[in-house]
Amino acid sequence: MTKPLRLLLYYADTGGGHRATAQALAEGLKHRYGNAVDPILFDGLRKYAPYPVSHLDDMYPWMSGMSKTWGRGWTQLNDPRVAMRFMKLWWPYVRTAAMRMAKEPCDAIINVQPLYTFPVLWAMERTGIRKPFVTMVSDLIVVHALWCDPTTDRFLVPTEVSRQHALDNRIPEEKIQVVGLPIRLTFMLPPQPKAIARRQLGLDDKFTILLMGGGQGLGRVYETAEAIGRSGLNVQLIVVAGRNKKLKEQLDATHWPITLKAYGFIQEIPTLMDAADVLITKAGPTTICEAFTRSLPIILSGYIPSQENENADYVIDQQAGILAEEPELIVATVREWLHNPDRLAQLSRNSGQLARPRAAIDAAEAAYEVATSRPIVYRAPQGEPLLARLDRFLGT
Numbered sequence: 001m002t003k004p005l006r007l008l009l010y011y012a013d014t015g016g017g018h019r020a021t022a023q024a025l026a027e028g029l030k031h032r033y034g035n036a037v038d039p040i041l042f043d044g045l046r047k048y049a050p051y052p053v054s055h056l057d058d059m060y061p062w063m064s065g066m067s068k069t070w071g072r073g074w075t076q077l078n079d080p081r082v083a084m085r086f087m088k089l090w091w092p093y094v095r096t097a098a099m100r101m102a103k104e105p106c107d108a109i110i111n112v113q114p115l116y117t118f119p120v121l122w123a124m125e126r127t128g129i130r131k132p133f134v135t136m137v138s139d140l141i142v143v144h145a146l147w148c149d150p151t152t153d154r155f156l157v158p159t160e161v162s163r164q165h166a167l168d169n170r171i172p173e174e175k176i177q178v179v180g181l182p183i184r185l186t187f188m189l190p191p192q193p194k195a196i197a198r199r200q201l202g203l204d205d206k207f208t209i210l211l212m213g214g215g216q217g218l219g220r221v222y223e224t225a226e227a228i229g230r231s232g233l234n235v236q237l238i239v240v241a242g243r244n245k246k247l248k249e250q251l252d253a254t255h256w257p258i259t260l261k262a263y264g265f266i267q268e269i270p271t272l273m274d275a276a277d278v279l280i281t282k283a284g285p286t287t288i289c290e291a292f293t294r295s296l297p298i299i300l301s302g303y304i305p306s307q308e309n310e311n312a313d314y315v316i317d318q319q320a321g322i323l324a325e326e327p328e329l330i331v332a333t334v335r336e337w338l339h340n341p342d343r344l345a346q347l348s349r350n351s352g353q354l355a356r357p358r359a360a361i362d363a364a365e366a367a368y369e370v371a372t373s374r375p376i377v378y379r380a381p382q383g384e385p386l387l388a389r390l391d392r393f394l395g396t
């Protein structure tokens with residue numbers, strides 16, 4: 001029997017999305033290729049980077065925190081030349097980690113975290129161990145320049161719009177493939193009837209709102225729950241605090257005037273979405289794509305500036321939902337939708353039309369093709385070799 005292909009999926013928990021995409025892709029690989037593949041999820045920063053870089057995931061919630069400064073920094077970096085300069089500054093902090101990641105025994109690397117793309121490719125160049133390298137972009141629309149090292153072997157993107165962004169960031173056209181955003185394979189199954197999902201969750205069979213804030217429970221989740229609770233609307237509420245322990249405690253400590261189920265980080269998001277009529281969430285790409293498979297109308301309660309605002313624009317342009325950043329505006333929107341079932345049904349249809357439930361399988365097929373199509377010939381950039389320039393820059 002031949003050995004299974006060992007495929008490393010590099011992610012970091014800066015937001016829930018990278019891990020969620022990597023997990024979905026790993027699921028897609030197992031589902032499609034069974035014992036022929038051995039996908040391994042790997043948090044390179046946590047495992048190999050020095051402190052405090054190793055704990056970037058802990059800092060991410062307050063760094064991003066939907067603040068304007070984060071948005072400005074993120075936008076400024078989103079230019080191929082600026083991103084390259086930033087990466088050169090970043091390199092000393094991640095050099096050791098990147099070297100070790102490059103040397104990990106495997107048949108291919110699938111990168112699902114923008115902070116790794118340049119360093120791991122540079123490290124492979126430096127060590128002379130050039131493994132097949134696939135980049136899977138885990139944002140829905142924007143393809144940040146930090147993802148975009150043109151020497152990657154395949155560049156997988158979720159949408160046609162993101163394909164254009166990749167081209168703008170100098171990824172060669174023949175390397176780009178639109179596969180959708182990988183989401184858990186359970187989303188490939190048709191949704192359960194709402195009544196059954198609600199019963200499973202111990203809820204009544206009535207209008208249900210699902211309220212989320214991404215993997216980290218970001219945004220004004222508690223205030224929104226409060227506003228819905230005191231609105232007098234005849235609804236019940238499911239609130240997902242994700243990894244935000246404080247929020248979960250706050251939710252648990254409150255006496256709610258309506259039926260409210262609060263969860264911490266929970267795997268059963270498909271069941272929660274099956275039970276819901278409407279989703280309220282920040283504009284996280286994975287949550288949005290999952291909601292499309294359940295034809296859920298979406299109220300976007302906010303977005304991480306620059307990083308997620310184009311996701312919001314996409315949902316609005318496709319008429320699958322609206323942006324309502326104030327809790328009272330969210331309540332007004334739910335009230336309007338409750339009184340206008342035709343509008344709600346239309347939003348639901350529009351949402352369903354954007355679904356791409358097979359994305360994890362399509363991405364898996366693309367990654368497998370790269371992993372098995374050796375040899376990959378690396379062409380050094382024209383002129384002075386990149387790493388020589390870097391070393392000169394670093395004075396090493």
Ligand code: UDP
Nearest residue numbers: 015016017020214215265266284285286287
């Ligand atoms: N998620 C989950 N359980 C939770 C909260 C969130 O499985 O309790 C998942 C959610 O279904 C989605 C991901 O975490 O797959 C969140 O990704 P998204 O891109 O929406 O936002 P991020 O957390 O990256 O900001």
